[in-house]
Amino acid sequence: xxxxxxxxxxxxxxxxxxxxxxxxxxxxxxxxxxxxxxxxxxxxxxxxxxxxxxxxxxxxxxxxxxxxxxxxxxxxxxxxxxxxxxxxxxxxxxxxxxxxxxxxxxxxxxxx
Amino acid sequence: xxxxxxxxxxxxxxxxxxxxxxxxxxxxxxxxxxxxxxxxxxxxxxxxxxxxxxxxxxxxxxxxxxxxxxxxxxxxxxxxxxxxxxxxxxxxxxxxxxxxxxxxxxxxx
Numbered sequence: 001x002x003x004x005x006x007x008x009x010x011x012x013x014x015x016x017x018x019x020x021x022x023x024x025x026x027x028x029x030x031x032x033x034x035x036x037x038x039x040x041x042x043x044x045x046x047x048x049x050x051x052x053x054x055x056x057x058x059x060x061x062x063x064x065x066x067x068x069x070x071x072x073x074x075x076x077x078x079x080x081x082x083x084x085x086x087x088x089x090x091x092x093x094x095x096x097x098x099x100x101x102x103x104x105x106x107x108x109x110x111x112x
Numbered sequence: 113x114x115x116x117x118x119x120x121x122x123x124x125x126x127x128x129x130x131x132x133x134x135x136x137x138x139x140x141x142x143x144x145x146x147x148x149x150x151x152x153x154x155x156x157x158x159x160x161x162x163x164x165x166x167x168x169x170x171x172x173x174x175x176x177x178x179x180x181x182x183x184x185x186x187x188x189x190x191x192x193x194x195x196x197x198x199x200x201x202x203x204x205x206x207x208x209x210x211x212x213x214x215x216x217x218x219x220x221x
Binding site for chain 2 (some may be wrong): 036103
């Protein structure tokens, strides 16, 4: 079964902390992995997409890495802010398929 | 604004009623996806279209569910004889993940 697991399920940190969100997957035939943000009651916003040939992507305070051999991806958020509070989802696309498989998400709360 | 719109935003219905949701994707995007998301879970794939052709359906899509994309533009998702277990957020995505709509939250009472 192709699964995507995210740890921790929930995280609460004080403003300014650097933090790491984890995503693990069982299928090594990965085409790409994408990180999304979801605010309560809203749809998904794409944050970073990492192709299977890449090891990391950066956008502002966000850095995502991909290690296919270990089946892991991490999302690093630097200098967290209360506006970063949201649910973060990772999703992987397997080669030869046309749909993303999502993890269960990490609910992040950044305290002012 | 992702350019993907879904209507309605919220729907409360009685068990056994039929409901229909609509998704308008980013114009000229050939692929359109439907996902279902329950509380505390990630989105789960339901089905996708390439233009007007429905190319894949999840086993989650029971025979009470039907989706159409008649002219390769907007899509509708219909649930017949709704059950309480159908309560969820139904998300539409344009292309693979170019843009997600804000979803339709269905509550079956």
